[in-house]
Amino acid sequence: MKIVVLVKQVPDPNAVRFDPRAGDIQSGTPQVANEYDLHAMEAAIQIKEQQGDVEIVAVSLGQARETLNRCLAMGADRAIVVEDAALASGDSAVTAKALAAVLRAEGFDLILVGQETSDGGTGSVGPALAALLDVPVVSNVVALEKQDGRLTVQREIEDGRQVIDLAPPAILCALSGLNEPRYPSLKGIMAARRKPTEAKSAADLGLADDAAQSRVSWGQLFVEEETAEGIILKDVDADSAVDQLVAFLQERKLV
Amino acid sequence: MDFEYTSEQIQVRDMVREFAQREVAPYIQEWDAKGEYHPEVLYKMGSLGILGLPIPERYGGGGFDYVSFALACEELEAVDTFLRVVMSVHVGLNSLTLHQWATEEQKQRWLVPQAKGEKLATFGLTEPGAGSDAGNIQTRAVRDGDYYILNGEKMWISLANTADHFLVFATLDPSKKHHGLIALVVERGMEGLTTGSIKGKLGVRAGDTGWINFQNVRVPVENRIGEEGEGFKIAMSAIDQGRFTVAAGAVGLIRAAKEASIKYCHEREAFGQEIGKFELVQQMIANMVAGEEASRLLVMRAAELKNRGIRNTRETSLAKWFACDRAFEAANDAIQIHGAYGYSNEYPVERYMRNARGAVIYEGTREIHQLIQAGYALGYRTDRPLRCPQPPAQAWESEVASRS
Ligand SMILES: Cc1cc2nc3c(=O)[nH]c(=O)nc-3n(C[C@H](O)[C@H](O)[C@H](O)COP(=O)(O)OP(=O)(O)OC[C@H]3O[C@@H](n4cnc5c(N)ncnc54)[C@H](O)[C@@H]3O)c2cc1C
Numbered sequence: 219m220k221i222v223v224l225v226k227q228v229p230d231p232n233a234v235r236f237d238p239r240a241g242d243i244q245s246g247t248p249q250v251a252n253e254y255d256l257h258a259m260e261a262a263i264q265i266k267e268q269q270g271d272v273e274i275v276a277v278s279l280g281q282a283r284e285t286l287n288r289c290l291a292m293g294a295d296r297a298i299v300v301e302d303a304a305l306a307s308g309d310s311a312v313t314a315k316a317l318a319a320v321l322r323a324e325g326f327d328l329i330l331v332g333q334e335t336s337d338g339g340t341g342s343v344g345p346a347l348a349a350l351l352d353v354p355v356v357s358n359v360v361a362l363e364k365q366d367g368r369l370t371v372q373r374e375i376e377d378g379r380q381v382i383d384l385a386p387p388a389i390l391c392a393l394s395g396l397n398e399p400r401y402p403s404l405k406g407i408m409a410a411r412r413k414p415t416e417a418k419s420a421a422d423l424g425l426a427d428d429a430a431q432s433r434v435s436w437g438q439l440f441v442e443e444e445t446a447e448g449i450i451l452k453d454v455d456a457d458s459a460v461d462q463l464v465a466f467l468q469e470r471k472l473v
Numbered sequence: 474m475d476f477e478y479t480s481e482q483i484q485v486r487d488m489v490r491e492f493a494q495r496e497v498a499p500y501i502q503e504w505d506a507k508g509e510y511h512p513e514v515l516y517k518m519g520s521l522g523i524l525g526l527p528i529p530e531r532y533g534g535g536g537f538d539y540v541s542f543a544l545a546c547e548e549l550e551a552v553d554t555f556l557r558v559v560m561s562v563h564v565g566l567n568s569l570t571l572h573q574w575a576t577e578e579q580k581q582r583w584l585v586p587q588a589k590g591e592k593l594a595t596f597g598l599t600e601p602g603a604g605s606d607a608g609n610i611q612t613r614a615v616r617d618g619d620y621y622i623l624n625g626e627k628m629w630i631s632l633a634n635t636a637d638h639f640l641v642f643a644t645l646d647p648s649k650k651h652h653g654l655i656a657l658v659v660e661r662g663m664e665g666l667t668t669g670s671i672k673g674k675l676g677v678r679a680g681d682t683g684w685i686n687f688q689n690v691r692v693p694v695e696n697r698i699g700e701e702g703e704g705f706k707i708a709m710s711a712i713d714q715g716r717f718t719v720a721a722g723a724v725g726l727i728r729a730a731k732e733a734s735i736k737y738c739h740e741r742e743a744f745g746q747e748i749g750k751f752e753l754v755q756q757m758i759a760n761m762v763a764g765e766e767a768s769r770l771l772v773m774r775a776a777e778l779k780n781r782g783i784r785n786t787r788e789t790s791l792a793k794w795f796a797c798d799r800a801f802e803a804a805n806d807a808i809q810i811h812g813a814y815g816y817s818n819e820y821p822v823e824r825y826m827r828n829a830r831g832a833v834i835y836e837g838t839r840e841i842h843q844l845i846q847a848g849y850a851l852g853y854r855t856d857r858p859l860r861c862p863q864p865p866a867q868a869w870e871s872e873v874a875s876r877s
Contacts, residue, residue: 284480291484401491404522404535407484 219272219386221262222326224317225255225289227282228337241438251285254332256292256399258392261362262330263293263400269364277320279313280306283415290410291402297415298324304430305420310338312432314346319423321351328369329389333358344391354388360395478540485537486544489523493552501553504679505824508672511679512635515559519590524563528572529867532580534588536867539776543721547769550722551729554828555680557722561836562631563587565714566596567640574656574699574707574861583638583658595636596715597627597659597685598708604629605841607642607708608651612687614643621657621697623665623690629835633668633683637661640711641685642704654704658696665690676827699861706859713786713863716793716836717775723796723832724769730800730807730825731761737811737820748810757806764799771795782865782873784856787849794842801829 229247237244259276266272276289276297286297298320300306305316321329329351334341341357348355360379361372373380374393402410420429449466451459467473478486497514504511518524527542528534542564549556571584586592603609612625623643627633639659646653659666665688674682699707735758738749748754771792778785804826808815815822833839848854865873 284483287480288484401488402484404485404488404526404537407481407488407537408522408530408535410481 224331227285258330260399291406309432309434318350333391357391485541489545490548524590525588528588533585538866539779546721547725551725561718562595565718567594569714570711592637594638595632597641612643623687627685651705656698656707720792720796723800727765727803730803768796780866797832804829
């Protein structure tokens with residue numbers, strides 16, 4: 219069985235600072251693996267640990283050597299990276315087309331992706347790939363079990379969970395509730411030294427020249443101006459603060 | 474010059490951090506307060522591969538470079554000094570020394586199980602009557618056929634009660650001073666070998682420090698590392714590795730003192746504002762930042778030399794002296810920032826101070842490092858090539874081999 223895990227390297231959400239002058243996040247922000255993708259990777263490794271005969275391929279688009287090294291150290295068997303700047307800066311349809319080309323060439327039984335990325339945040343790459351590759355997709359996956367060639371998946375829905383039973387090939391989009399991604403062990407980090415990472419270009423994938431043409435482009439980022447001023451109750455005792463707050467809310471018919 | 478860590482170095486750092494934070498941090502206050510020693514933590518480190526980190530893979534180690542090794546020491550001592558001490562004696566003073574000086578047969582016999590974490594090892598140089606003046610040790614080795622008969626005592630030996638292998642230094646002829654020393658691997662279980670604990674220590678209370686006694690211990694000649702008379706050189710090159718781990722660990726201790734202080738600065742209020750707003754408090758924080766970063770740069774400079782197999786006695790000594798002084802100062806200031814709470818073991822900073830104090834004494838006292846630094850600067854001291862130079866890190870082996 220072959221599981222392909224799609225991973226992206228993103229700016230560290232804990233270190234991101236907005237640069238108002240550039241209208242973008244500050245340059246030089248450290249890059250990390252997209253969090254949901256690590257949950258997808260962990261799910262793949264757990265399946266491998268249970269089943270044995272599984273090959274895990276980590277695939278990424280754009281600058282991702284560090285993230286792929288981490289996936290190899292966690293337990294992926296090999297990695298593929300499409301290091302094409304034009305494709306990497308495209309919209310999510312471009313991303314999906316490029317990844318679909320890799321997946322078609324590579325072949326797969328199961329594709330695991332993160333539900334969304336912390337930078338783009340569209341959550342559309344998994345579903346777009348499902349359309350391009352004509353396979354079923356389950357989003358918001360929080361539990362996964364593989365038995366006798368079938369998958370039992372739990373999907374997070376409002377106020378509960380939905381149980382879905384399906385036969386691979388399929389695409390599953392992982393949420394963080396799915397598992398706890400492992401830290402690579404020293405043995406894993408050592409083993410990663412001997413695992414191959416294959417770099418591919420748009421030409422290798424047989425993509426047409428206009429494959430990188432985005433239909434959506436990213437504009438500037440800005441912080442919304444604050445509109446209403448809040449009221450801060452200062453230097454009043456608790457009882458009168460409560461009275462004033464209740465009066466304020468009643469006035470606006472909020473209680 | 475590249476100041477970025479590689480993804481492999483970051484992975485090693487994160488893995489060791491995760492281990493120390495999860496397995497030790499929640500319990501260390503209690504262990505330290507009760508003086509409880511938990512050797513199972515060391516066995517766990519062994520099974521995770523931490524105890525073989527910089528040893529080449531062909532000898533059962535991880536083959537990681539000295540930057541990774543330093544980061545591991547930093548993460549361990551950020552939690553507690555006893556964890557880093559293991560890296561100093563087992564890895565630095567013993568295993569890396571065997572890697573440098575031992576024959577292939579000896580490496581297979583002792584280094585491989587140590588790197589795999591199956592056997593624990595330590596280093597016995599200091600004696601009741603000789604510390605800094607290591608050429609003056611009195612433990613006697615007398616040749617008797619295929620054996621040396623060992624008599625004497627070692628003092629202040631980390632892991633004395635836990636180690637399976639001891640790299641011990643003895644004199645064949647006290648009148649020859651430095652030139653009369655030999656290095657021997659002594660194994661637990663040899664007849665006449667006893668060990669015990671030293672109680673009442675100021676710091677490293679969760680660690681094992683003790684003595685070793687030799688009474689007519691018969692050590693086979695094949696347990697001798699290097700030649701007769703090479704013992705002092707071997708001890709000094711061991712210390713080049715041990716000091717490196719102490720310096721790297723001190724960076725972690727400064728960091729821990731700084732982080733605890735910053736947290737407290739934001740929590741504690743006095744005169745109507747958080748204490749971090751007071752400029753005299755800020756001065757202590759600023760000193761911690763400078764101490765941490767300058768120390769780390771000195772450690773990484775030594776690491777880079779070690780990676781390439783270049784002699785680094787001066788740079789390692791400088792890193793060790795500077796980092797340990799700054800660590801004690803940072804921990805002491807951290808207590809000041811915490812006020813009376815810092816004086817109680819409710820907060821970790823008094824433990825940092827007690828632990829940091831020892832490192833200004835062991836692996837070369839502050840004064841010895843000052844002598845070394847001044848000696849190099851004034852031209853009174855130079856390094857002569859060693860018969861067995863320090864080998865490079867695994868990743869540099871082929872590069873270094875092609876150079877020579
Ligand atoms: C917690 C701990 C763990 C240890 N672990 C080990 C271990 O695993 N293995 C091991 O072999 N040893 C170990 N030691 C011993 C340590 O290495 C020695 O304590 C150290 O070398 C200093 O020796 P000393 O204590 O005999 O002090 P001394 O050498 O007696 O020094 C006393 C004072 O005199 C000063 N002094 C000495 N000579 C000079 C000089 N020439 N010029 C100026 N000042 C000088 C010193 O700086 C110091 O201030 C450990 C010590 C401690 C505290």
